[in-house]
Every structure is written in C-alpha cells, then in structure tokens.
Amino acid sequence: MIIIGSGPAGLTAAIYSARANLAPLVIEGEPSSTSDQPGGQLMLTTEVENFPGFPEGIMGPDLMMRCREQAARFGAEFLTEKVTSVDFSERPFKVSVRNAEYTTDAVIVSTGAQSLMLGLEAESRLLGHGLSTCATCDGFFFRGQEIAVVGGGDSALEEAGFLTKFASKVILIVRRDELRASKIMQQRAFNNPKIEMRWNTVVDDLVGTDKLEGAVVRNVVTGEVTTLAVTGLFVAIGHRPNTDLFKGVLAMEDNGYLITKSGSSYTDIEGVFACGDVQDHTYRQAVTAAGSGCMAAIDTERWLEAVAHASHA
C-alpha cells in the first residue's frame, strides 16, 4: 500500500499500517518553504501546545520528526519525492513520481492543505526579501523592526505572538472587525502590547523592488488607503487543500476538499482512502488529522482483508 503525504495524518496511518505488517510506502513529498512539504504544516510552526501527551509543548518540526521515526521503526519506507500523477481507473492502482511508477492495491491520500498567498503580482518578487511564509524560519531577521501579519485565525495570531519576540511592533491586518481565532489566542493577542490591530483592512499592494519597504492597505469600510512602513510581512490567511492531483479522479467539494463517506475514510473509489486536512475543513488540527490517519489505516487493513478473503472464496 502507498500513503501519499506525511503530515500527522499520513504518518499516523503509516505507524498503524506498518504495525499491521502492510509495509506501507510513504511518498512524503519534497522540501519546500510552503506548507506543502514533508511533515506538513507543522514543519512551519513553533510550539504545539495542544497535542496530548506533551504537557510542556513540543516544537512542530520535532513532533513530526518523532512521528516519522515511529513509523520507520515499524518498517514504513519513505520516498522523498512528490507524486506527479495517479491512475485509479483500474487495479492495481498506479502512483507516479518524477522518474518512477509504483503499483499498489490500496492508497491513503493525506496530502493536506497549504497556506494561501495574497495573489499579488509583487509577491514572487519579494518572497524571501521581507515577505515570508514561515514566521519560525524568518522572524529572527526582523529584530527591532516593524512588521505585519495578515490574517485573523489561530495561525495568524500564533505567528504574530511569536514575532513579537523579535519585532518592535507587529501590526495584525484583519479583513473583518473580529477575529476567527480561538478565545485563548485572542486573549493573548489583546494582552500583548506589541500587537496592534488593523480591523476591516486588506492588503492591496507591496512596496519595494529588491526588499520589502511597505504594504499598501485599504480599509474596506471607509475605503481609505494607507501605506504601512513595514519591513516584514507574514501571510496567514487560510489554506487550500492539495488536491490538484485528484481533480476529475476523486469526488471533491466545490472548494477542492475530498469527500469521504461519513464516519469513515472511504473516498468514492474503493481502495482509496483519505485522511487529514485534505478532507477536513472543519477541525484542521494535528490531533484530528492523526485520528483520521488511524481510521484510514484501519479501514485500509480491513478492506484489504475483505478483498483477499473474497478472492480466496
């Protein structure tokens, strides 16, 4: 069997299926500085405080490295490549990477979701030059500077809080007049003297040729346009599922999330299972992803047994 993706869902599925002697091959993805990479979104986070069993918290990358070791201990194999195409039209299924094709009886899809960008032309020019997708990686470079975070959810507030360790001021650019984030994260942000809220505000453009010098923002209520003189801008405005590979192959919702049969990890193709954020836009937690990864491994194991049984009968 093959597991595509290696965040909390894919690695939990790998631990369970390796322990069930299913010898999973985990095609874990390729390194990148977006959240679409081996280990998933947690590779770009700092302290994870809500994963059970770690009362002191644990760093996101450390948690994922541990999950990977745990899966490897029971015999899961890893391939550090990105899947380029899948063929689920007949069995055995085919899963291809750049220079190779694998066949398999069952597939678990756990490709997760990745952070959305602003969609501005200036983004590609300034990425890595003040515009960042990874607060943990790049916060260090903005010591004593004024920077901004775009977004109003938990990840935006986590980044903003983390960045106040370095920056002199962090402006939080929020599209609405309230935050989506959880109460505890909101409380921390409101109590942090270095965080300043800009409500009803969107980013229209970025200033700077080879280095970020400012962000042009617009108040969506008054229409007023101003330029914030920030040297750093971190974007945390939400996610989209990594399902481009499965367009026209697996049933998905209009927003691209895979559809699973309620209370299970079954997709609309028998033998293909889905778990984690790729099929969940409601909870999107490391622990729910891990839980659904376990479900997918058990569903796969039972399904393979049933198929083997049927062919022997």
Added chain:
Amino acid sequence: MADGIVTLTTSTFDEMVASSDKPIIVDFWAEWCGPCKMIAPILGEIAVEQPGITVAKLNVDENPDIAMRFNVMSIPTLLVFNHGEVQKRLVGAKGKGQLLQELDEFLPTSR
C-alpha cells in the same frame, strides 16, 4: 565536516570563500528552521556526489553578521560563490531534483 559539509563561522567565512578554487555553496540555516532540516540531508548527498563543488553551511543564529552582509532575510537561503563572488541566490527549501537543476551550471561533472 562529518558529512562532507564544511561548517563556516564569522571568523572562517571570508578566508574560505575567497580561497576556494571551486564553486562553494553556502547553506544559511538555523536550528529552529523546519525547512532547513529537511534540506540538510540532501545537501549532504550533494556534497558526496559532486566533488566539483564545495558544500558549506553557516548558522545564522551564531553568525548573524554574515547573514546581514548578504541580505539574508529568509532561510534556508543558499548562496553560490565562485572566486569570492556571489553567483547565485536560492531562497527556500527545494527537493533534490530541483536543486541539482538550479545548480547545474556549477557542476562540471554533472550527471
């Protein structure tokens, strides 16, 4: 240089980069950077497989002055030096295939 990667510091950087007779790739990294950890083993492999180049790393946390001098504002950043001059700047983690493609012009014995 346990894995074939040379560790540079503020005190060794200039000398090493200026005196290298082959292209030298410097990986600007830090302990707290997840994507940096993901590319470290790939750079280790490249160091072993590509004798035509030197692979080095510089910890930005311990050597912030060098990072600042080369305007590194995001890690991982890879800078390729030849005869002491920056020839190429790669920002962000990449897979091995893509990395080798980007470095192709500096790999004399390339595949």
